[in-house]
Amino acid sequence: MSGLELRHVRKAFGAHEVFPDLSLEVEHGEHVAIFGPSGCGKTLLLRLIAGIYDPDAGDILMDGRSILDLAPDRRGIGMAFQNFALYPHMSAFDNIASPLSAHGNSAPTEHVREIAGLLKIDHVLSHAPRALSNGQKQRTALARALVGEPKLLLLDDPLRNVDAKLRYEMRLELPKLLRGFDATVLYVTQDYKEAMALGHRIAVMSRGTIRQFGTPEEIYYQPADVEIARLFGDPTINLLQLQPEKSERGVHIRLSEVAVPLPDGDALPTGRECTVGLRPEVLAFVDADVPAAIPVTVEAETPLNEKVVSLVRTSCGHELLVSRPAGTPAPASGPAHIGVDPGRLLLFDPSSGDRIALQDAVSTRGGSTT
């Protein structure tokens, strides 16, 4: 039985239709990241599930039962807000204890201390929210969402308002914390790294619809369309408008006049332009004598989080970003050669943006390109 199910949910504010028809099914105990740009409706989705707003049509079910006729306080949901939404006139302790006292638990002390310990805020429980640092506020908000051991946990971009270092630490810490709870989790985020790190599956939202719902592997290796391919990955995927050509050895594309074979020749559109997607880590610097080495000019080298990103230009003027682990040697400027792992090349329809399936690239394999 699915832990949470949305069936054909529709929601409009006046003439503005946020969700035309939204369906989503989440397994019990599954962690799903809802990823999308701001304004795509992620936050509203959580509010519909929490009962703050009611959908205009459709149904929302938890463990197979509709929850639409239940008020927010009866749904058994925990929620952490982006702006923390702590009660400013209560101590951190009372904030965390709020879900317990609501359900008549008169002696919540032990429980609160336990969860505060897990989140390392047990030393600030007597403080008012305004006396807490941003990181502590965020942890208090998480503790409050978790303390009632809800069946469904809604996390609305809870790391958004803390600095990069704390965000990183919390991103590593959260999965361990959540393992201690048997909750179905929806995690809303605008950061693709958070989505990949925290979601068993990711629902990519855009303009009120779910464009793709799959595991991080599926999203990263087989993005449904070019937009999703652009949203996942740092640096962003290289996109080139190229025309696949047919020869006796199969279909290939040309980069700097060098033919790069495509995995499967049959279903491929030849004779018209396609969008070719090459993730920066799929490209690598190679020696000139390697077969199919593509001559390029290195224009700039920009280090990025233990990687080095090089901006190179092919002889036909295409710009490409090539990334490699820091510390591996490569020319910093001037002429060089790069190689492509054809198995990880992505092809998109230039008009619809949809991905064109390539046979060999479908396998979700890991590993580096070297």
Add this chain to the structure above:
Amino acid sequence: MSTNALTISEVDKIYGTGSGSVHAVRDLTMEVAKGEIVALLGSSGCGKTSTLRMVAGFEDVSRGSISLAGRRIETLPPVRRNVAMAFEGYSLYPPLTVRDNIAFALKVARLSRSEVDGKVVGIARLLEIEDILDRYPGSISGGQQQRASLGRALIRQADLYLLDEPMGQLEPQLRAVLRGRIKHYIKERGLTAILVTHDQTEANALADRIAVMEGGVLQQFDTPAMLKERPVNLFTGTFVGEPPMNVFEAHVKGDDRQLSLTLADGFSLNYAADAFSHDVREELLKREKVVIGVRPYAVRRSAEGVPATVSTSQWLGDQTHIAADFGGHLLVLVEHDRTRLAAGEAINISIDPHNLHIFDLAGGTAISHGMELA
């Protein structure tokens, strides 16, 4: 001397007087070579913006001197310093189109119409704002405004280019390629640039050298690689690097055959004595406790290491970030492959001695990096 474009010497900046005064910049001395890109990096209030504003001429120096291209400039008004600046708040002229905004500085330079047009289109193409050249600042997005503002600064002929948080608002999908193009543009023309940022990703990507500031004091001024390999103190060590350096307090024990750094009972990093130079060993053995640091990418998994337990393993497409419980401490590893590790899995950790950074427990100054003294 002529290779120095900018020389800041013994500059102080003090706001206000008496007890309420703020010493924003303390005794700052730094030299920027011609054709160099330098980043001023630090968190808010570290003095980087005050420094930039003193160089630009929006702020007086309280003490010291600033020279640009051989001229003393600290008393000159901003317009006479020959400095181009891209502001954090975009500050485009609202009644002018993006095109006129970018061309504004060139009009003063009395170039022909076609020459100006060519230059504007060139820089607009580089910054991907070609299609919005005829729009007004109010009708374009924050990221586009920031790019236009960058274009307006970069198009000028100046002795120095000051870029204040130049990419904070940029669309994430454009950042990497724009960083590359802007760096190429600056380098190709041999321009000298200073960028001020709180975002080390930006500083690392663009700068030849980074000046790390904290509390108005220049902590270290070095290349990105040196900042990572030889941080002068614990502050720069942990501030620079993403994800940040792992740091632990450790007890030092050793004799002339081996040296061990103990984090907790049963969690010791043991090294043969000759893994460190004689001087390093001497310095370490003087102390009971030190702070050891190791960068996440330098932590290796190997069969014969210290045991640790995986708590989280997160794959981000191009890297795997692993958090492990290491003798009660959090240890972060970054691997460039896709590593499948389950939570709770036991791994063994080893840290190569040449990747070890050791700091003084009290003051945080670096004692050694790898085999050698700091």
Add this chain to the structure above:
Amino acid sequence: MDHTSPLETIFRRVALGVILVFFLFPIFWIVLMSFQTNEQILRIPPRVFFSPTLSNYKALISGELITTVGSLKLTFMHNLWNSFFLSTTSVLVALVLGVPAAYAFARFKFRLGEDIAFTLLSIRFAPPLLILLPLSLLFNEIGLSDTYIGLIWVYQLICLPLIVWIVRGYFEDISPDIEHAYRIDGHSWAQTFFRIAVPLARPGIAAAGLLSFIFAWNNFVFALILGSADKQPVTVGALAFVTAAGISYGQIAAAIVLSILPTLALALYAQRYLVEGLSLGAVKG
């Protein structure tokens, strides 16, 4: 940047002094007058130094005014009590009605919501005399004229708009997420209102309550027309000092001092709330 020259400092202090004198001198003078006899007051030129008398206060409190023409019964203390009772009750009633209304206007979008809210405010713009005549006829008809209930009801015209409009702003300032969080924690709508919304808007409620208390206290026309001597507050009661034998300035001054004391005490007590409350954003945690 804080570059203040000594000259600027001096100028600033002088300006502050002038403003202070301008605003406080009338009050200061009235306090002096309240300790003088009518003769002392009417002396020309007036003096700052005199031998003070408590006779004015005595007359007010004992309720007997001895004039050259004879003694006159004064109901001042009763007026004072009326003022106190009418203002307090009116504010309490207005709070009970106005705070939930303000919450509704702040939180819910409903048909004609804005119009109703604006109509309420417009009552404050209209001159009271505009509604007084029909109101007094109506009150006579239904027997509400010269009753406390009638006056308290009419006082809602003063208090309600103030409370609704000030408190509404405070409710709007509270992030709805805070209330949503409390609901999701498992609390009912009413608990959320009383334990989250009301406490967080408390500075605003206090400020609005105090302000409407002062407005109610200072009201003159409604009480003059709709209440008899028995129900009249101090503002109307002070008219009694304009007697056939002349105007008793001393008693008027003493009456003023006594009648501003409660509002002054209240304002001083609530000052913390007022400052906190009138500087918006104080509720943001």
